Amino acid sequence: MKKGHKQKSQSFYALAFRRFKKNKLALWGVFVLLSLIASAIFAPLIAPYDPYMSVRNDKGMLDILSPPSSAHFLGTDSVGRDVASRLIYAGRVSLSVGVVAVSISIVIGTVLGSLAGFFGRWVDSVIMRGVDVVICFPVLFLIITISTLLKPSIYTTMIVIGLVSWTNTARLVRGEILKVREFEFVESSRALGARNGRIIFRHILPNIMAPIVVQATLQTAQAILIEASLSFLGVGVQQPIPSWGNMLNEAMSLTILAFKPMIWFSPGIAIVITVLSINFIGDGLRDALDPKLGNN
């Protein structure tokens, strides 16, 4: 009997996972992203050099802007640090900023969107007008202002990105809740004596997890891009902590831009690969979680 149980119960997510596995591009995305995450976690083991130390060459001079070689396979930067090592450590920063910022924005967006959608009336009006206001801000300018006021650091970058990007989630969640709260099982659970909180968190939210997960994935890519732009502009993650964005910052120098392409090319490629693979995963998740879109 136990065995029959195992075979027969195909939860929604088990079915979605099966559909996801059929999507080659998304699987590649997962593979690439997992390797990036692994390299970020095990950075101290993988990185050939200390990302904060300038290396000296055999003549005892700082080995600055050296071209790719067997010792430094992506060369060294303008103060003589190993680019490959910095790239690996920067992955830590960029990925964690992406994840933390998105967690913040998803939590805020989901909570506010749920309240707005579920309670409607003035709660809805207040929250959605708040969303309109936040959307109206020129985001980059706002972020620059806040992160300057709060002293730029990796944590302010996370918080600031989280605080400005929850509006899409809030709108999405509100819309989904408006749809789901009309289902009869909501009324039925109320008729069986469930509290509002229980209805929202136990009955409604699990039913709209799919769009939220997709949203979170795609937003992670977005957050990584914003972090890169901020750091590139010098208001995000600060030197000497490496991030892909502030590594790109070196491309502002004409000599480096023109003659030392590996220094800006490698973080650029890292960003592109990361964002692309996350987006592929997001698309794959969307197709898997919403069978109606079906492309088979």
Place this chain on the structure above:
Amino acid sequence: MREPVLEVKGLETVFKTEEGSVPAVNGLDFSLYEGETLGIVGESGCGKSVAALSIMGLIPSPPGRVAAGQIMYRGEDLLGFSEERMRRIRGNQISMIFQEPMTALNPVYTVGNQIEETFRQHRNMSKQEAFQKSVQMLELVGIPLPEQRAGEYPHQLSGGMRQRVMIAMALACRPDVLIADEPTTALDVTIQAQILNLMKDLKKQFGTTIMLITHDLGVVAETAANVIVMYAGEAVEYAGVEDLFNAPRHPYTEGLLGSIPKIDESCEMLTTIEGVVPSLMDMPEGCRFHPRCHYKKELCTQKAPPLVESGASRVKCFKYTDQWPHRNRRTISP
């Protein structure tokens, strides 16, 4: 004289719309005695479901509001209860099952899980205990292999099975009163009979009082002891089920019974009640049924008829009052 479990007095539920307040239920009175099955019949939009939701305190507000009346549950007025107190009553003392077994179960949880929830909410049970109780409930509502079924999701069950699960959820805490809002409408006929039998069995077993809302007179004949016929937000006839079918008093009841096709007669056209239910926004003066009534007299268009006793039934129609002209020549059978 037994005390009624639930007594509804002068219930009036209105909905606010752009064009003003609409009374969806207008002065409904009835008593529900312990162990009784009361049928409430009427066509769509006559206020049956709104009456049920009013009792549960689940009228969407706004736009809805219980404007007047009392809902006495064991001597206390539910309308005066706080939301928290009401919540503890729902599913525990008064439970409700819904029409659509397809959508009334949450698709992301196993059915066992959903029954467990009722226990955990009202009985503070441990997970283990709640699970065992749920399996028992599933067994009780006649689901084969209950232990295995408990681990399945709603989409894996048929409509009839789901309705059984709904009944299991509603009866989990052994409520005094079960309100069944068209429990068999979405099911096919053989399954309907099974579900009705199940409800009858469980009622016998637990002594649950049932308020059965339906538009199907067959269902009423099968299960109910007493019947209320509703028309346009009002109860127009209260009768025992035998009286209702043998000697319908109100012209609307007559019409309803007349519109059931007979199995032993062939006919070209089905009999219907002429006209349509008036819009709640625009109720006719006098008796609400008069524009569609065969017996209509001058009188009916002027005043609302009182509720009068006629035999064992009570009916809202001038035909049974002294004011009716030619009272001697009244005919009762349809």
